[in-house]
Amino acid sequence: MARAINSEIKAGRGSPHGGIFLDIASRRTPEYIRKRLPSMYHQFKELADVDITAEPMEIGPTCHYVMGGVEVDPDSAAARGSIEGLFAAGEVSGGMHGSNRLGGNSLSDLLVFGRRRAGVGAAEYATKIGERPKVAQSDVDEAVTEALAPFTRDSGENPFALQAELQQNMNDLVGLIRTADELEQAIKRLQELAARVHNAAATGGRAYNPSWHLALDLRNMLLVSECAAKAALMRQESRGGHTRDDFPKMDPVWRKVNLICKLDESGVQVVKQDIPEIPTRLLDLFEIDELHKYMTDEELTRHRDGGSLSDTTAASEGGAVNGVRRETARLARRRRGW
Amino acid sequence: MGYDAKLRVWRGDDEGGELKDFTVEVNEGEVVLDVIHRLQATQAPDLAVRWNCKAGKCGSCSAEVNGRPRLMCMTRMNTFTEQETVTVTPLRTFPVVRDLVTDVSFNYEKALEMPAFQPPAELKPGEYRMAQVDVERSQEFRKCIECFLCQNTCHVVRDHDENKPAFSGPRMFIRAAELDMHPLDAAENRKEFAQESQGLGMCNITKCCTEVCPEGIHITDNAIIPMKERVVDRKYDPLVWLGSKIFKRAGA
Numbered sequence A: 001m002a003r004a005i006n007s008e009i010k011a012g013r014g015s016p017h018g019g020i021f022l023d024i025a026s027r028r029t030p031e032y033i034r035k036r037l038p039s040m041y042h043q044f045k046e047l048a049d050v051d052i053t054a055e056p057m058e059i060g061p062t063c064h065y066v067m068g069g070v071e072v073d074p075d076s077a078a079a080r081g082s083i084e085g086l087f088a089a090g091e092v093s094g095g096m097h098g099s100n101r102l103g104g105n106s107l108s109d110l111l112v113f114g115r116r117r118a119g120v121g122a123a124e125y126a127t128k129i130g131e132r133p134k135v136a137q138s139d140v141d142e143a144v145t146e147a148l149a150p151f152t153r154d155s156g157e158n159p160f161a162l163q164a165e166l167q168q169n170m171n172d173l174v175g176l177i178r179t180a181d182e183l184e185q186a187i188k189r190l191q192e193l194a195a196r197v198h199n200a201a202a203t204g205g206r207a208y209n210p211s212w213h214l215a216l217d218l219r220n221m222l223l224v225s226e227c228a229a230k231a232a233l234m235r236q237e238s239r240g241g242h243t244r245d246d247f248p249k250m251d252p253v254w255r256k257v258n259l260i261c262k263l264d265e266s267g268v269q270v271v272k273q274d275i276p277e278i279p280t281r282l283l284d285l286f287e288i289d290e291l292h293k294y295m296t297d298e299e300l301t302r303h304r305d306g307g308s309l310s311d312t313t314a315a316s317e318g319g320a321v322n323g324v325r326r327e328t329a330r331l332a333r334r335r336r337g338w
Numbered sequence B: 001m002g003y004d005a006k007l008r009v010w011r012g013d014d015e016g017g018e019l020k021d022f023t024v025e026v027n028e029g030e031v032v033l034d035v036i037h038r039l040q041a042t043q044a045p046d047l048a049v050r051w052n053c054k055a056g057k058c059g060s061c062s063a064e065v066n067g068r069p070r071l072m073c074m075t076r077m078n079t080f081t082e083q084e085t086v087t088v089t090p091l092r093t094f095p096v097v098r099d100l101v102t103d104v105s106f107n108y109e110k111a112l113e114m115p116a117f118q119p120p121a122e123l124k125p126g127e128y129r130m131a132q133v134d135v136e137r138s139q140e141f142r143k144c145i146e147c148f149l150c151q152n153t154c155h156v157v158r159d160h161d162e163n164k165p166a167f168s169g170p171r172m173f174i175r176a177a178e179l180d181m182h183p184l185d186a187a188e189n190r191k192e193f194a195q196e197s198q199g200l201g202m203c204n205i206t207k208c209c210t211e212v213c214p215e216g217i218h219i220t221d222n223a224i225i226p227m228k229e230r231v232v233d234r235k236y237d238p239l240v241w242l243g244s245k246i247f248k249r250a251g252a
Helices: A004-012 A032-035 A038-048 A105-127 A135-154 A157-173 A180-197 A210-234 A306-311 A318-335 B032-042 B103-112 B132-142 B149-153 B161-166 B170-181 B188-194 B209-211 B219-235 B238-251
Strands: A018-020 A056-060 A257-264 A267-274 B003-014 B018-027 B062-065 B068-071 B085-089 B095-100
Touching: A004 B003, A032 B062, A135 A210, A157 A180, A157 A210, A157 B032, A210 A257, A210 B003, A257 B149, A267 B068, A306 B188, A318 B219, B003 B032, B018 B032, B018 B085, B032 B085, B032 B170, B062 B149, B062 B219, B068 B149, B068 B209, B132 B170, B132 B219, B149 B209, B170 B188, B170 B219
Parallel strands: B003 B085
Antiparallel strands: A018 A056, A257 A267, B003 B018, B003 B095, B062 B068, B062 B085
């Protein structure tokens, strides 16, 4: 949908403010809209004087979620990598939603990965380690110096201006529709921004000071931006929320890997990491026809019908057979309590 | 379309502060929070302001705009004239942390004192059944986003810190009413608690809380007044009083 909206706007058929019109007024009664979409009704009415029960609303696609995140152990939410005892609580853990999060799924994500996984996992870890780890005073001193550094940069840059620039860069070049050229350009600009971000200055005191917080946060924003841009450049296909104009098709080979970002002295490194194979019992719940779009022929040899790959299109009398099989699959799913 | 607005913002901390004048650019469709953010980004980087969703759903950006308790994200700049000075101050009922940020712990302390929903002993989770009308009645109070504008505007505690220990405020009164109306709540002393521990009687239904509620909850009409009536029924109705005496004697 976002891609379709984008191409309509590009073709010059957008609304006055550069979006498109969404009309629910002609399709549902005012009572239904007010009951089922109370927040949307309220916000459009209060903020834009638009009555969505009577007229269309102007909308546009925007970036509002990051499908990636911290790589964690799925059972304990402990972060993978070299830091022991680090847990990712809630939405910050990555990989939960594949390439595109469905609306509403974040709530269950943060409940499961906040409380049940990271909370319980961290508690278990803490009771098991026995002795409390000691922090070296020199590390603390270093961290304090680093944290307070923005106050000492008299000629440093305004962090709010830097954030706006970073945002614009990411929106323009690593946004909805991506190309290799633009991604390379974005990475170059991020490298230029890095030096300036490390010179961000804070004014005022230490109590509730947004400029100080932002000066510190900018380093992380920059890092995440670099990860997103470099991974997007490497992934030469389109999938879910990631659309490459120069590689518009989804490629089953790319489904088999996750891209993992690591930080070393020379910056962010992206490496391919194989994802675990889908167990056959799960694979067999699907009809083989449903899977061609997503999986390679090699992977499909493990499917119960995988032996007769070349016959699938020829089996025109297979309608009834397929119907029966689909029923079996549904029953199997039900039996497993899905 | 854009114009330069005159803005007056309170700046300071728990030791004191003052109103400062600023001139800030305003564009079409903007709200007070947008202008406060522009002020922060261009002229006052250390201006403390608490905010989150920018859509009237998180209840973080409560402040007083021209003396009226408002969510800054839902207060449109075109409700003021271009010549008007817009004054933004922190919530007056709670102690200031810095600039527009206040310490709203009072509300969380009162929430902690409130006995939680008490599950019915005879029903297991999954066996609860309620009539739709009962669900909808309490659903109105569940719309609360905890912006605490009602608590801020209530004259029982506004400028009267001495009343705070004895008074829980409208936000907690809707919670009390919700639980008292809940057909499955097993606690039987909700009315007594509201009167004796929450200070329900101190409310003299001026409806200020209802007026400032950004969610349009009928705090006074649907929660406080019915709750007061039920307290009266229980504690001051002579027939109920007599009945309880007789019942007690018979049971003894």
